[in-house]
Amino acid sequence: MSETVREKANQSLAMVEEVTAVVLPEPAAANAVVPLEKANKTQSAEIKRRMAEIDMEDTQSIVSFGSAAQAELQEISQAMLADVRNKDVGPAGDSLRSIVSTIRGFSVSELDVRRKRSWWEKLLGKAAPFAKFTAQFEKVQGQIDRITDNLLSHEHTLLKDIKSLDMLYEKTLQFYDELALYIAAGEAKLADLDATVIPAKEAEVSKAAEADQVMVAQELRDMRAARDDLERRVHDLKLTRQVTMQSLPSIRLVQENDKSLVTKINSTLVNTVPLWETQLAQAVTIQRSAEAANAVREANDLTNELLTSNAKNLRESNKMIRQEMERGVFDIEAVKQANADLIGTIEESLQIADEGKAKRAAAEKELQEMEANLRDTLAAAKAKKTGLGDTAGGAVPG
Template sequence: MAETIQQKAAATLAEVEAVTAVVLPEPGRELITLDSAAPAHAAEITKRMAEIDMSNTQSIISFGSGAQAELQVISQEMLADVKNKDVGPAGDSLRNMVSTIRGFSVSELDVRRQRTWWEKLLGRAAPFANFVAKFEDVQGQIDKITDTLLGHEHTLLKDIKSLDILYDKTLTFYDELALYIAAGEAKLKDIDATDIPAKEADVKAAPEERQVMKAQELRDLRAARDDLERRVHDLKLTRQVTMQSLPSIRLVQENDKSLVTKINSTLMNTVPLWETQLAQAVTIQRSREAAESIRAANDLTNELLTSNAENLQQTNRIVRTEMERGVFDIEAVKKANATLIATINESLAIADAGKAKRAEAEVELVKMEHELRDTLASAKARKTGLGDTIGVKA
């Protein structure tokens, strides 16, 4: 995590602790009455009773609405703030961070793993080079998501403070409704006990020509009284709904507080731990690569020593053998001598065979000569001679 982001997270920690330490007050449960109210509350109830003008219908309809004005302002500001926000839920950022970390496979550190034919075809980097590149990418994503989480955290802290104000105003409105309800009920009690009987007496005591007018005034008073009773009933319903909204506000606050605490814990503890583990993974792998290089160098040295010793032994054997040999090997001399003797014998045998063949040829030549001579002698003995017999039939 970047140092600036870590400093921001640490600075926010105090604000998170202050916000989460706020204890919201509980709303009152029982409605008070003018008769049982303390002097201070009785004065407030009487003050609100004075707001009621039974001759003014609008006064009855708007009775108690002034207490809600400030609450509406706070609610509208919160709604406007929500509409103006352009941020995603903080939970999505947390899930994105977890997904990013889970997508980071430490098994890719194994440099002994051979690249598949598909990885080779695509020209992908070697395992550790790919791991380092992915580590840098994951680091950047973590920093980006962490910065986004800080923004969510500040937004949630602002929401929690706004909800504190809304809760206080809602609780004040809840208590104000109790005062208005008490004032309305006290006014109804006065009307039933005093105003209506007085109007009824006026109707009876009025001259005949004014009785219709007095009766109309009585009906108007009773109608206004019924309007006030309905308004007090509406205020009771509003108070009940308001009481239900208080736990809802508190629940939203608790959820926001939990999420803020989780975000801050993630920023202060989890993210540095992730980064430490990832950095350790890279450092361990680099140490492993260094050890592998040292082992390879030692293996090479041992191989060279062994190979040189074997080469020295073989070379020494060859040299010493050649040094101890004579100019000619006795075996070669013996073989050459035997070959020479065989050659001489073969030459003598061939010469004897040639001599015998020549003798035989001499005998044959003599024989052929005698035969030729006899044949010529026989031809001369004829009358015509050898030449006369050529071409003549016998």
């Protein structure tokens, strides 16, 4: 809630307490029409003043008897009906429901910052959980500010309505009492007509001369007709008073509803909305703390991982370096292997040389045998040509 709205809500609290503290007077009982003979001095004077408004010879005065009070009552009743029709109770209730719907639409289950986005959320490009939560909070805050300002406007309207209804109730109650005076005046006039005026006119008819009887009898009939008109008028005033009495609790019922709604609105503005905002702010802070703790945990995990990895690498590197430092220029095994290979090479060379020498000696012997065979063959061929035969073939040239 903005500071301006909060200040207005606190200011309207005094107005709410003022209108709710008003106690309206109760109307008199339905049969509390005080007759003239039982009225006190003040009431008696008021009744007689209204009786004086009646002129039995003027039909208009009878028809309009009490009409001034009735006309004002009609204006007040019309104002009350217009007030009921034009009241913003519906929109105010809608605003209250809108606040509840806004808060209920806030999903706390999605506040886990460690929750991974599903493949569907990634596919749709949905924001990370905490980013989405922050956006929701900003949206809710804006809605709360707008709704609270709207509720405050409805509250001021209802406060004005309640004060207007207070005046309407008081005036209606005054007219209710005023009608009682008119009814008492009418009944007193009827009683006077029945007890005095009409009997006197009847006696006048019976005593009148025959030539004047028709005229006097017509006056009697007119008086009786006027008396009946007055009786009907008094009856109408009684009905009007009854309707007026019924309108009084109706006004109070509307007032009570307005007062209840104003109290609820003010309680929502002063108590509920700040509580909601506090809880939402705490939720944001908690999630930010969780996010910071997660970042710290990841940093610590990285540090521990680096320490472990570096210690392992140091051990392996130190081992390799120390091993290399302790090795000679040539490994003894390599020297032994090289020596063995060298000896084997020399032995193989000697063996090959011996084998070559033996093969050359054998080849030389075979060459000598081949050469001897060739000479023998050539000698045999020459003897056959000269005829010396085998003898010649046996000599070997020197």
